[in-house]
Amino acid sequence: MAAGIDDIAIYIPRLYIDASDFAVNRGLDPVKLQKGLGVSQMAIVDANQDPACLAANACLQIMQKNKLSPEDIGRLYISTESAFDESKAMNSYVVGMLEQVYGQGAFEHCGGVETKFACVSGSYALYDNTNWIRAGEAEGKYALVVVSDIAKYDMGSSGEMTQGAGAVVMLLNDNPRLLAFDPKVTSTSIKDEYDFYRPFGKETPIVHGQYSNLLYMIQVRKALEAYKKKVLSTGLIKMGDDETILDHMDYINMHLPYSNMGKKALAYLVRHEWRQLPRWKKILSDIEMNEPIPKDPRGTIESVLGDNEFMAKDHEFTKMFTKTPEYQEIYESKLSSSLIASSMIGNLYTASLYLGFRSSLEFEHKKGIDLEGKRIGFGSYGSGSSAMVFSGIVQPNFKDIVGRMDLEAEIGNRRKLTWEEYEELHENKLSPEESMVHTNKEFVLVDVQTEKENRGERRYVFNE
Numbered sequence: 001m002a003a004g005i006d007d008i009a010i011y012i013p014r015l016y017i018d019a020s021d022f023a024v025n026r027g028l029d030p031v032k033l034q035k036g037l038g039v040s041q042m043a044i045v046d047a048n049q050d051p052a053c054l055a056a057n058a059c060l061q062i063m064q065k066n067k068l069s070p071e072d073i074g075r076l077y078i079s080t081e082s083a084f085d086e087s088k089a090m091n092s093y094v095v096g097m098l099e100q101v102y103g104q105g106a107f108e109h110c111g112g113v114e115t116k117f118a119c120v121s122g123s124y125a126l127y128d129n130t131n132w133i134r135a136g137e138a139e140g141k142y143a144l145v146v147v148s149d150i151a152k153y154d155m156g157s158s159g160e161m162t163q164g165a166g167a168v169v170m171l172l173n174d175n176p177r178l179l180a181f182d183p184k185v186t187s188t189s190i191k192d193e194y195d196f197y198r199p200f201g202k203e204t205p206i207v208h209g210q211y212s213n214l215l216y217m218i219q220v221r222k223a224l225e226a227y228k229k230k231v232l233s234t235g236l237i238k239m240g241d242d243e244t245i246l247d248h249m250d251y252i253n254m255h256l257p258y259s260n261m262g263k264k265a266l267a268y269l270v271r272h273e274w275r276q277l278p279r280w281k282k283i284l285s286d287i288e289m290n291e292p293i294p295k296d297p298r299g300t301i302e303s304v305l306g307d308n309e310f311m312a313k314d315h316e317f318t319k320m321f322t323k324t325p326e327y328q329e330i331y332e333s334k335l336s337s338s339l340i341a342s343s344m345i346g347n348l349y350t351a352s353l354y355l356g357f358r359s360s361l362e363f364e365h366k367k368g369i370d371l372e373g374k375r376i377g378f379g380s381y382g383s384g385s386s387a388m389v390f391s392g393i394v395q396p397n398f399k400d401i402v403g404r405m406d407l408e409a410e411i412g413n414r415r416k417l418t419w420e421e422y423e424e425l426h427e428n429k430l431s432p433e434e435s436m437v438h439t440n441k442e443f444v445l446v447d448v449q450t451e452k453e454n455r456g457e458r459r460y461v462f463n464e
């Protein structure tokens, strides 16, 4: 049975900090953000928003757009790493908000949980809900999978230039207009790691950025190896002698903690895949440099990162490789469109990969490319750490969805924050009633209880 993504919607907060303003105020070169990381603007949540509001606003949008009633929905999953409660699941808050519009008890028949595994948990939720549909358990109902996060780092930390916020919701069914997932090939890797984590009670994560970047690429490569074995053993893809698995993906969407990380990760995967092929000899001869090898090739990530000579040479090699026409061709045709939204919005943690997917669909379609039948590969990564590689095929009715996509309109009118406003919001100095903008027809947070017996209870309203 086919199962996959029927429709997709996004909700992006109405405030942002401009990368150049950020750089000036942090004493950084603006070119580092714009060219080095691919960051132009970072979405910031208002004082009356939290990840549950973002998720509920995205859900309402997709339901209204498709004229769905709560009866049509069988499952509502939320994946996030911005949870504010250790026990109560975020989808319960979202159900509460949606019932303000659809009536109390309207979602009572629904099931669902909040899932957590840093940025990869949304991919697990998609996989599990796709299998719920494939198993014939859905009884004609849809699943809503929402990925919603606020990527917030400590003031002055190196992660602060890779912030962002937003939610993406995907509507799943057994007759998807957008993308049907390839069956029996989803592959994973998992390892106990401390590259990025957020201990109980801490609002911002502890991050080892360079370690995390390298671990991301290693883990996704491992999942890609497993994926390769599965596509060959299931007969989904037949590979010629001078081919790699990436040749069989028309588009490649990578997890995007910042836009340029996609480019970096793709280069890593392509290098790994091409190394075994005749075409690699030509690349090395054009670059006029051999691929550098660490002093301890079987060493740990720390030993590789600590090998300064290797790191410098590898950086130089990567730069030259990414300038070759062969890599440029792959980058332009398979990845570049997925990076556009990320540079305008920033890091969305769980939602980053899916914002990239959505971005790719819109901007590839706008190039006039017929997307029907194209295979889209996904490289999902979550710190801590786990990776997932999977793929799907764009469906014949994709134009019903993609033809109406308009990123700028969907982001809506945004207000640029001054540095003082940004700092106030970042340090949580404002209460919900001191929000910077007033929005219509959106869910907002109005109160978080502080009394002993109901501490942490949240109240939301739908702004008419």
Ligand code: COA
Residues within 6 Å of the ligand: 029, 031, 032, 035, 036, 037, 158, 159, 160, 161, 162, 196, 207, 208, 209, 210, 212, 213, 216, 257, 264, 315, 381, 383
């Ligand atoms: N002009 C142009 N480019 C510049 C520059 C300048 N003045 N200064 C630096 N750059 C480039 C660097 O060469 C580098 O490019 P490369 O990746 O192609 O090598 C890039 O900008 C970033 O610079 P770098 O020195 O590596 O940045 P950093 O160490 O200060 O921080 C991160 C970068 C990504 C490690 C940091 O922002 C971070 O930790 N972010 C969070 C990452 C995260 O969320 N990980 C979670 C798991 S995915």
